[in-house]
Amino acid sequence: MDASTEVSVRMPAPAVRERRAAEVSGWAMLTVGAGLIVVGVAVALLGLVPDGDPSVSIIVGGALLTAAGAITSSGLFTVAPGEARVLQFLGRYTGTVRQDGLRWANPFTTKVKVSTRIRNHETATLKVNDADGNPIEIAAVVVWQVDDTARAKFEVDDFVRFVGIQTETAVRHIATSYPYDNHDEAGLSLRENADEITETLSVEIAARVQAAGVKVIESRLTHLAYAPEIAQAMLQRQQAGAVVAARQRIVEGAVGMVELALARLAEQDVVELDEERKAAMVSNLLVVLCGDRSAQPVVNAGSLYH
Numbered sequence: 001m002d003a004s005t006e007v008s009v010r011m012p013a014p015a016v017r018e019r020r021a022a023e024v025s026g027w028a029m030l031t032v033g034a035g036l037i038v039v040g041v042a043v044a045l046l047g048l049v050p051d052g053d054p055s056v057s058i059i060v061g062g063a064l065l066t067a068a069g070a071i072t073s074s075g076l077f078t079v080a081p082g083e084a085r086v087l088q089f090l091g092r093y094t095g096t097v098r099q100d101g102l103r104w105a106n107p108f109t110t111k112v113k114v115s116t117r118i119r120n121h122e123t124a125t126l127k128v129n130d131a132d133g134n135p136i137e138i139a140a141v142v143v144w145q146v147d148d149t150a151r152a153k154f155e156v157d158d159f160v161r162f163v164g165i166q167t168e169t170a171v172r173h174i175a176t177s178y179p180y181d182n183h184d185e186a187g188l189s190l191r192e193n194a195d196e197i198t199e200t201l202s203v204e205i206a207a208r209v210q211a212a213g214v215k216v217i218e219s220r221l222t223h224l225a226y227a228p229e230i231a232q233a234m235l236q237r238q239q240a241g242a243v244v245a246a247r248q249r250i251v252e253g254a255v256g257m258v259e260l261a262l263a264r265l266a267e268q269d270v271v272e273l274d275e276e277r278k279a280a281m282v283s284n285l286l287v288v289l290c291g292d293r294s295a296q297p298v299v300n301a302g303s304l305y306h
Contacts, residue, residue: 011211018150021087021095026102036069075107082117084149096149114149128175135227148213159212166208
């Protein structure tokens with residue numbers, strides 16, 4: 001990574017990290033809870049037999065069993081694939097449940113859903129100045145998912161919004177650290193070094209969002225262009241550079257063809273030319289080969305020298 005884009009994001013040490021919660025299969029506890037309710041109702045009804053005085057102790061015992069069954073059943077919850085449940089007891093984090101299906105945990109804990117699915121976040125088109133001070137438009141998309149549910153829930157207020165803001169901040173920093181185009185100079189540029197730039201972007205975003213327990217899978221630039229107010233001037237500059245490069249290539253090829261032509265004429269003794277006639281021939285060939293229009297042939301009715 002270039003020194004100018006070195007990530008120096010200092011986040012506070014996390015106060016909590018994800019750990020597995022104390023939980024069991026929900027099917028077994030469903031059976032226990034339902035059994036307690038059935039037994040409690042049966043005992044309460046037994047205390048209300050019509051041929052004798054109602055037994056208060058039996059009725060109370062049945063009610064307690066029913067209440068115990070209801071409380072036990074309230075600890076049941078479901079976890080869908082790509083989802084986790086963060087458990088809290090009296091405000092204290094007690095663990096995370098990631099195993100999907102019907103699960104059971106302490107009935108007195110709160111169970112908050114946290115999605116662990118892969119998500120996309122695409123930034124708006126941002127207008128910033130590149131390293132050369134030219135206004136450009138840039139946008140990016142980042143693929144991410146929650147890796148630590150405890151940090152995502154407790155380290156930041158809203159981890160989805162946090163990822164969005166930090167991604168935009170990283171894109172702005174990367175855009176201002178590199179020129180849009182290096183114009184054949186040494187160094188990286190946003191336009192010509194997309195792979196290196198996106199790798200640097202991914203590293204910086206990951207450093208910024210790790211406090212929220214988020215893992216960055218990939219990031220890519222989705223839009224990159226000069227701002228409209230300078231786009232036409234920069235396009236003319238690029239076109240001029242392309243024309244110069246093309247002309248240079250044409251001249252190099254023409255010189256090679258002229259050298260080959262002179263060498264073949266001398267090798268096969270087709271014609272003997274003095275230095276003045278060679279210069280004239282070289283001039284004519286270069287005009288024909290390097291001109292941007294078709295050459296108009298001229299018929300020489302005289303000799304080679306007239």
